[in-house]
């Protein structure tokens with residue numbers, strides 16, 4: 001167990017890509033042995049300890065470098081329940097050290113050329129460039145405030161290479177015409193309805209096309225899941241194209257789990273060129289949430305926040321991550337996932353702010369059943385002045401059976417109040433009670449300030465969905481709340 005990173009270290013270290021000189025190997029062995037004992041260092045070569053309250057974030061099984069996933073909890077990591085969530089530990093320690101706001105800085109993905117190499121080498125070469133004596137003096141002998149500033153500047157320049165240049169500032173979308181109908185409707189104040197559709201495990205999309213036809217006049221957009229639950233299905237891209245050609249606007253989900261930064265940027269350009277103008281950038285379920293034989297478990301090439309940052313830069317600055325100019329800028333409305341019930345609301349609000357600063361324009365939340373818990377999340381967003389900076393679409397689903405309840409209870413980031421489960425399980429007509437609870441939930445969420453729409457998920461029965469819309473009057477909503 002490393003001294004300063006409270007997590008069992010089972011992930012293998014990275015190894016250098018190229019042959020190393022004797023001196024380099026010596027430096028690397030030295031760094032690995034010291035930082036291994038202290039932080040469980042994996043030798044990512046792109047050290048962030050300064051930024052993450054001196055806990056190594058690479059202990060996260062997803063390799064997330066910008067905060068927890070939507071399954072984070074104070075109790076344990078959602079991928080490996082035998083250890084704590086490393087990002088929860090980082091937030092908790094940063095809060096104690098009064099460094100929480102440092103976690104807002106958008107940190108870069110790994111430069112894989114540097115993995116396995118000594119991160120201390122970057123430190124010493126920068127000190128050499130500035131002059132060893134001058135550097136030492138500036139971080140030890142200056143007045144306390146200045147010393148802190150010098151220290152932060154010195155390390156920020158190391159961890160933020162020019163090709164990334166991340167910061168903690170907002171990067172709002174430049175004022176321009178909305179790029180999709182969903183964007184236009186949300187901008188105009190319309191309360192919107194989106195529905196999540198999972199593509200079939202089939203090379204024939206005719207049943208999927210029928211579902212689209214049923215949804216055509218009932219929803220503002222359809223989310224197309226991307227390898228949901230880490231299982232292969234017809235690609236989200238081809239299903240989104242089918243939606244476009246069927247006259248239903250898609251929100252293309254793009255999971256970082258299955259892409260490198262190269263294919264991600266290529267897919268963004270391709271999506272826009274193909275008329276898909278809403279994207280939802282997510283990290284994706286870990287491969288161990290799928291079915292065996294399990295896919296590669298090693299870290300993602302980028303995380304959702306880095307994905308949002310790349311998507312915005314591609315669209316607004318017209319440059320790729322490797323600095324090439326985009327001939328025609330893509331057009332898309334950038335969405336992100338929000339997790340009101342993961343870890344603690346104040347920590348989730350930091351994660352939400354980071355996504356908004358990176359470029360997220362709308363959130364679709366994980367499932368909400370617990371109204372007071374959701375109000376606490378909204379309050380945490382409000383404290384950081386986020387409610388006016390993002391459109392919020394709340395995820396919901398009916399609790400149609402005990403089997404579904406038990407399944408949902410196993411998923412990270414979902415909380416179903418005990419009284420709700422009791423009411424359904426003790427009812428003489430559980431279906432009727434479940435239906436009434438669902439209608440109540442919709443009515444309450446719809447009335448909440450800061451909520452701009454509802455996102456229906458995990459619903460196979462489109463006829464029932466349409467019945468619910470009719471009963472709640474949602475099919476007629478056109479006015480701004």
Ligand code: SF4
Nearest residue numbers: 041042044047048056
């Ligand atoms: S951030 Fe990278 S270099 Fe720093 S301790 Fe963690 S694995 Fe090692």
